[in-house]
Amino acid sequence: MTITPEIIREHNITDAEYALIKQHLGREPNINELGVFSVMWSEHCGYKNTKPLLKTLPTEGKQILQGPGENAGIVDIGGDEAIVFKIESHNHPSAVEPYQGAATGVGGILRDIFTMGARPIAMLNALRFGTLDNERTVHLTKGVVKGIGDYGNCVGIPTIAGDVYFEKTYQQNILVNAMCVGVIKKDRITKAIASGIGNLVVYYGSTTGRDGIHGATFASEELSSDGEDKRPSVQVGDPFTEKLLMEATLELIEKKLLVGVQDMGAAGLTSSSSEMASRGGVGIAMSLDNIPKRADDLTPYEMLLSESQERMLAVITPDKLEDMKAVLAKWDLNCVVIGTVVNTDRLTITYKGEQVADIPVKALTDKVPQYTRTGVVPEYIAAARQMKKHKAVPAKDALLALLDSPNIASKRWIYEQYDHMVGTDTVIRPGEAGAGVLRLKGSRKAIATCVDGNGRYTYLNPYKGGKICVAEAYRNIIAVGGKPLAVTNNLNFANPEKPEIYWQLEQSIRGMREACIILETPVTGGNCSMYNETGGSPIYPTPVIGMVGLIDDVSNARKGYFSRENEFIYLLGDTLNEMGASEYLSVVHDEIAGDTPEIDLALEKKHGETMAELIKFGLIGSASDISEGGLAVTLAEMCIAKGLGCTVTFDTGIPAEALLFGETQSRYVFTASPENIKAVEEKLRARTVRFYKLGKTTAGPNARLIINDALSVGVDALSGVYRTAIEKRLGE
DSSP states (O other): OOOOHHHHHHTTOOHHHHHHHHHHHTSOOOHHHHHHHHHHTSHHHHOTTTHHHHTTSOOOOTTEEEOBTBSSEEEEOSTTEEEEEEEEEOHHHHHHSHHHHHHHHHHHHHHHHHTTTOEEEEEEEEEEEOOTTSHHHHHHHHHHHHHHHHHHHHHTOOEEEEEEEEOGGGSSSOEEEEEEEEEEEGGGOOOOOOOSTTOEEEEEESOBOSTTTTHHHHTTSOBOTTGGGGGGGSOOOOHHHHHHHHHHHHHHHHTTOOSEEEEOOTTHHHHHHHHHHHHHTOEEEEESTTOOBSSTTOOHHHHHHOOOSSEEEEEEOGGGHHHHHHHHHHTTOEEEEEEEEESSSEEEEEETTEEEEEEEHHHHTTTOOOOOOOOOOOTHHHHHTOOOOOOOOOHHHHHHHHHTSTTTSOOHHHHTTSOOOTTSOEEEOTTSSSSEEEEOTTSSOEEEEEEEOOHHHHHHOHHHHHHHHHHHHHHHHHHTTOEEEEEEEEEEOSOTTSHHHHHHHHHHHHHHHHHHHHTTOOEEEEEEEOOOEETTEEOOOEEEEEEEEEESSGGGOOOSSOOSTTOEEEEESOOOSOOTTOHHHHHHHOOOOSOOOOOOHHHHHHHHHHHHHHHHTTOOSOEEEOOTTHHHHHHHHHHHTTTOEEEEOOOOSSOHHHHHHOOOSSOEEEEEOGGGHHHHHHHHHHTTOOEEEEEEEEOSTTOEEEETTTEEEEHHHHHHHHHHHHHHHHTO
């Protein structure tokens, strides 16, 4: 086939990049080689526009055993155990085919974890949809949630936490970010590396089909109005095969049969073979003749680029082949030798006796073109920062409206479709706090984990929004009793080739960098999802932070709601007169405007360490950070869970709407029993932090939330709105 300019454009390769490909090869590429370069040089695989910025993030710490560059990050939790975790996106596929797009996103992130030798113990997800008054959004929401639930439930991994927003900006480009956490014995850590000249390259798992071809390229371009025609780019998952693959891989690792292993994720066989070879500084000679196929007429191009699910690539020593085959036969999985590790710097591919590709390995990995662009402040910023003046709204009406907002309302309809108790180790379930908690079998330890990100904050101020998404995750880990350890990030942005979008990206990363350094939570890896826009309409810049933390004693885990009457309620932190970017402004006044709340990271850390000390000494009963909707919404949510009320008196001289609904950062609400308040206040004063004793929890059939003279509403009324807001919009 002659490579024409039209074919080059279809592969998302620029003229300058094509010239570089010819330079690497010393000749014109054939169609197979062009396809390989296309996927490996896509933004999704090659990070062309993001890698220079990502290199600025902190990635080291005494707790870090594996940072960026592998399938997942690893953090030390003491003894012989470690935690493996990562977050990945499956945005474009989910926008085209929500059920399979979301399901295969779950499958892919699971493989990233067990490929390292870890047993997955928890799933999380961060979802962004359009508004629920849109018929397509309802369809996408139902499909995505069912896809996540069906796949995770079938494999048997509990989904213990998540984060969901509904905003008009995501109407055409939904976001589906899946995170997985696993536990591993340190002596079983396995890398995705090819090494040992003469070692065998083995394909195992499911068969190869045409699903997912050019999936990485599809994820690296804007969605167009003909997105429905992209269905061949959406993979089809089989969770039952995934379960077999997971158990087989963990057995292979336990029996020390593997030199290295990697799943065939984005770019399939191409990425797994080239990346493993690159890490090992070797070449791979591979034949496609024995690839298990779903169709006999698959071409080399299709086999190289297919993203069919539940497939793995391993490197083994020849003497381990029969043992490996025996393990995989037990699990009823394909196992074929397709190549060898060779003493060259090249990836060579043959099919039916003909060479179909011959490419320098480093050209596909280390020599991907990198673009450092110049960002420009978007025109919308100046106007959006200006807030209109609004008439006062009765506090009760405002609170009920906020609790009816899908961004704040109970996500019960979503998480009840997920099995969050399988494995019987879930200590804090979805809806009980801002983070999930799992005990670790055989010890007193527990793992706290969460995902967080507010696109509206980042839209109005990318720098502060980047800081806040880290700080919000930090607070959620602290509030359940955990010590924050490290983060994985998913950067969901529009087209980075546009100066305004690039500015959002670099400012967000700058903010995240500062927060990760000060809060001592290094970045272990993650994912970049660019080109999330349709018809020139971009999503909000949406960085999502996945964080893990350690609870030394599971008895210190704290839930985020009132559980006993007559406990004293405290507020840690001052409340400022800030209404910009708030859910209140959006819901009550239909305005996305103002500046994102200020955040002092040193104060954030000080407050976090104060809360950690109070929890460690068993001085508080429940704790929650204050986020969307402000203090009034936080108190309402803490009341609703167990039907308890509270009476609060609180005045700092700022306007009532800011007092009740402002989203000032670095604040917590917590409770303490009467016998502990003396010790609590002594520790608070010793740490020289600002705090307020707000009032007490109450009980009874007519429990009410009462705040000053501004607000008095029955908890039953609050609960009725909060628990049904999403269901009624979905018609459930």
